Amino acid sequence: MKNPTKKKRNLFTQKICRFCSEKIQFIDFLDTKLLKPLISERGKIVPSRISGNCARHQRQMTEAIKRARSIALLPFSVEH
């Protein structure tokens, strides 16, 4: 407890990009099982700040989600 800042820092574990860890080269927009966890309850795309994805995979994923939306595989918005 001497160094409270150090303890606080330990709470934030390093987030790892799920695509990098699974070595996925290409994100297919038809693979909704892969993309479902990356949209929020409301149907929004989860930012990389929260999901921990690397920039490159976040870009690919965003495009995949947008394509899946346009062909009615994923919702644009979920009404509550």
Added chain:
Amino acid sequence: MRNYQSVLILKPDLDEAQVDQSIEKITSIIKKFGGSILKLDNWGKKRLAYRVKKNKFGYYLNIYHTCEQGGVPDLEKEYQLYELIIKYLVIRLEERDIERVMSQKADEAESAGAEEAGGPKKDVAAEKSDKD
């Protein structure tokens, strides 16, 4: 000649014969613009994420094909005019993407060959559905 992927949603209230007919029609449309079909997947009836032209369900077709350069706008127009298609998406594929798709296809064929032991069960199910 470039490679493209078309995802089409057909009306949900079609029977299988009509779906086959529409597949033939779509094939002829693609051939009209100097293309050929590389791979065609029929996903069957699926629930849509949102309503499209008042439909909650739709038949999904996923087609990998080639098309002449500059033919895509015309192809899209044909899709629009074909009354059984309620939604479509055409995207261009790079050379490495189409290679990936084709290698996937080879993998699937191999795995299907490996699962031949489970084949007879499927045949029984098919016969049952015929009787029904």
